[in-house]
Amino acid sequence: MSSPSKAALKSCLLQIKCHFTWQLLEKDADVDEMKERLDYELKYLDTKNKYMVYNLRAYIMHLKGDYTEAIHNLKNAEEKIQESNSDATGKRYLVTFGNYAWVYYHMKQYEDAQKYIDKIDHIYEELKCSPCRTENIAEVYGEQGWSLIKFGGQYFENARECFAKALELDPKEPEWHSGHATAVYRIEAVHNVKCPASECKSLALLQSAVEVNSKDAVLKALLALKLQDLQRVEEGRQYIEKALQQAPESPYLLRYVAKFYRRAGMVDEALSVLQDAVALMPTSGFLHHQIGVCYRQKMIDTKKNLRSRYANTGEIDEFINKAIYHFQKVLEHKKTFVYAHIDLAKMYCGAKENQKADDTFKNVLKFPNLTNEEKQQVHQNYGLFQEYYMKSQAKAIEHYKECLQIPDRYKYRDYSEEGLKRLAERKIKVCPPDAVGFGLFGFVYKINGKIADAIECYEQALKYDPDNEEYLSELCDLKLKI
Template structure:
């Protein structure tokens, strides 16, 4: 709740958009849940004022959600006469548009309102949000607001662990369409830049980032995404500079703190690579210092947003880096016990925990268990490829060292099967069966 409220306030203050009505409605709901009903009413009044400013000619249709929220809120406050007043407003508007139901209307603006609310409330709602904007666009394909919402929903769904080339291309098209209809939207340009970077068009992406940074619109958000772009490019000092600017405006942003932590981690990795993974003296001191800074940032992230799953993984890996294995294990367990419905996210968590078991705790058996758990989620993704490769390397190493050979050939058979390499899978399974028979005759 505190994180959602912080993100709502950040959006109201720093995101320059024509589509702010929904965010005031959502803020009213958050205020109600906190028991601040008068504050909730104030937020609904602000939503109403915005509707009058932006949609004077369509204010009745655009006010339906806000009026419904007024009725709902007054009902829960026990002010039934006022609740009825707003119910009447809804009914009259629905009748005006010859709707068969007194309190429900099927129109693209309603789908759009629902899409924005779902988009703000976490990963599990992104597919539903996308469907809402998709439905709205069917009715009005050239609507800038519907196009923007659809592009953002598509970007978020596409953006976690490497979607297919087809989905990446589709996401690029939705972002380009949104920019065509909203040419001054710096926020969308920053998202397009990141997606271009994803598909290997970094130089073109950087042009959009530079263009977005010169625009005063939505600067705090642009700084965040520009920093992410430069972090992934390897320009970590520049990324940190941009993030520090963003932090001045939004000190309670879990996203910004997490990105700062990832930059410190990136600097640590650069030092280790330069020292062939054996830093000594000053290099070792710098590694430890950067790990400490990263840990501080990831801890701040989780204080602000206790449901940020990947931040637990980031924090656990930093504990492991300096040998604090008990803290790393405890942190991994917290995220492993969370109810996660996103398959791509589950794959990443099991992959990272498997690596922790394999390389830090030297427990290959537990590593195999978690690599296999990650592969149970059948989504085709970049992380799934990493899981298959990690499992394959481990199994081949065991075969080479003559350890658990029957199980290792069985694993290699499974890996080939999952890769669609049927003949190679059969060869490995046959080797496993022959070895098992040989062992049985020996004993």
């Protein structure tokens, strides 16, 4: 057999549905941290679909340039499929064989790559499908959905679409119900969606998924958390108890149990559960972050309970130091975990280490791939820090403005708008009024599209600072929009 040309091979490879064509971008993941997470899944996650974990791990090893290890993972994926392939069809092999073909292509072993393309064609022939490698197969969409979920929040919506497609093709498969419910739950969590039960999309999906996949303890915990969101705490507690009966030592369950306890005000119980989980997964950034959040809550609760502002400060300092320790542990393993950086900066403030807090905020703003929501959160919190800890209204205004100029409507944008209005009110109430206050109101109105109100405010600002070029320019631009 003659060797296939590189160009012809690449054309065929691009038609294959697998990790190499699902647009899983290296810039969106910390590959070392993801490899570590996948290792934990292989060790502790109770699922018949560990072949999917090996497949994703093979792709991660490709990103790390370790093709020998990538092939090793694909062999493990094959073995797992053979162990669990009860329907005796080749559908579950499609993604694995696609990954093989791509890895061998990158290794410049073109004949081996072609061999796996031929295997994929043979599977389609057996399934009596067309040879086109975009044929609709539920197993492929389902595996894509789980891979997208593991790759990060910006992929959750695509994951939801994949699971919806898998369910269209195979509506009875419990795994796709679990994936679809999980994806929608995470989308709502990422965007902080608050809605009544009648409008909550994930609630019905989680309830249905638990019914068809009753052995999935983690799914029960997600349902419990959603019920807790909806103020149906007792119902949620019942699902937590059922889940714990099923998998009392699963670190994947324990982390959600701890979250339920913490939000229910049972912080010590949450810490106890988290300590059990982190003993099994000592490098888990998620677990260390949750422990840090618990100690932060204990600090807040202790401050509220103090009769005197000078009493028991040693205990408060202890909680602050423990929170700092665990937030620092997070960043050892998840270097680009934005929320942990912000939480750490806030704890530095509590420890009166303002320079460390400032350095932490500056470091986060240098991250190259921040989402708009993350940018808003950093600028809003940095603004608060400048306003209350550094006593710099000018720098606070700078960061609140930066947040407002990002158009996405996340809560941090609203908080920054409140911050600007708060500072504007203070400046207007002095005697004589400070033109900056009117200028800030003008900026807020302009950003929100209230042109007439913005013009009025800038005109007021110019009464007190008639030569201000910024106000003159803004006023001119606004009047041209009328």
